[in-house]
Amino acid sequence: MKTILDVKNLSVSFDVYGGEVQAVRDVSFQMYEGEAIAIVGESGSGKSVTAQTIMRLIQTPPGKIRSGQIFLDQQDLLSLSEKEMQKVRGNKIGMIFQDPMTSLNPTMTVGKQIMEGLKQHQKLNGKAARARAIELLKMVGIPNPESRISQYPHQFSGGMRQRVMIAIALACSPSLLIADEPTTALDVTIQAQILNLMKDLQKKLKTSIILITHDLGIVADICDRVFVMYAGQIVETGTKREIFRNPQHPYTKGLLKSLPRLDQDKKEPLIPIFGSPPDLIQPPQGCGFCSRCDEAMRICETVPPEQTVISETQSVRCWLQHPYAKQSGSPGSQEARV
Template structure:
């Protein structure tokens, strides 16, 4: 498959009163056409900043891109002017934001909000835009779309508002859809419905998806590959089968241990990851997960590991010194 999006050596910082928050630290990944990629990790790991950086939505100041490249369809997004980026946002790259109630305009009907992007980017008439808006509401599973297109966001439930957000993001048939925590604050039944809608739309429209979430459980049925982020870095990446069946980084294993399982006994507790993420104003010199890791070695304290390729796979890699061939010679901390 052809590469649609390529992020190389991206570093993003925020200048705040207390110093420089190094939110993203030298990350690289790609998304191919028709592929669904999940970016997972705890709150504050840099997932949303990565998404906002691709869309060029981080306010500057206080944010600044220190280094790196973001290429979409072989076009460097970081070199585009704001006017040029406006032709990309919503048209070629769609985005679903975390909270649909605050992302939707409460003073406009949902139909007007879907039609806005179509009229701006597709240069279609009001009647054609309305017909497309009705089609999109029907596509995302909202009943009686002809009537509901005239309603306001407060007249929709949380799950329905999220479906409206998906309709807005996909109205112009973008090549890439970025979904930033699309199931936050929804109950598990509605979560499953939203994820099913996204998967069905990907298959029907051929849209590539970047799904950003802190919950590994929601990605199993939708995504092809998984990228695990921690403290602004990518600590592991691979296919979903490799991540779920053969996790190599201690942080990934910790995330999986903290998930409830169907085969879990009632008296068997979930195992949380101890400690808290590091302060990204002064990130540690070595491995960011070192202070929370029960496998930490001396080398982890002062040296940050690169992604080590996992033997037998060309897609699986993890940033852990335990994967180094000389790891067993190190003395534990």
């Protein structure tokens, strides 16, 4: 399989009044051509910052990339100038943002906003760009695209605006599409429509997709692999089958227990993850999830967990899964617990 995106040891921080927020801490992952992956986690876990850093949309200052490399088709994005990066955004990488109402320009027709990228990157003239824009609106399921191309964002519903955002992101047939919580502001029925649309477009266009979300429930049908983020780090990765059926990290298990299931007794209550994420101005010395974990051990407080390989496709950063912990049986002993 061809590697389309390779993120290596990425760390991003923000200077704020109280100090330096270490939003992303030593994140590494790869994705392959035509693959769909999900990056999941609570608000503040570093998902959106990771996506925005790939797009080079982090405002500097206050943000800064402390270390790392991001390769798209073997091209290091972090070494490009802003002018060079403008040729990548919307062309090789498309992005769907959380709220289409604030992402779309209210003073421009949707057609003009779609045609903007086509004219800049593909050098299409006005007539050809308009024809392509109508084709894209039809592709994403906008009815009467010939007339709606001349309308403004406020004349569209929330779901239709998100479809317009998808059309803009796909206009130049990017090799990578980043969807940053594309269904957050939509009701459940429209969520399903948008996810099915993305799934169909991935099959047709062979586009690689990164889905950023806090909801594990919406990734099961569209994604091949799942990366679980917590406190700015990837704590577990695996195929969707492994994550849903054999989660290894206590945080992943907590996320799954907080979701309703069709095979679950209706009287059985959902179990929330108690506590709050750590302050990333002063990140924990050991495991970031230690203070919220019922199975935490003494070592979890002071030593960052090593990466433990569970299978060829699954790995986890948790001392409970370390071979030494399993051999000694210490996770079950009272002395080992915090």
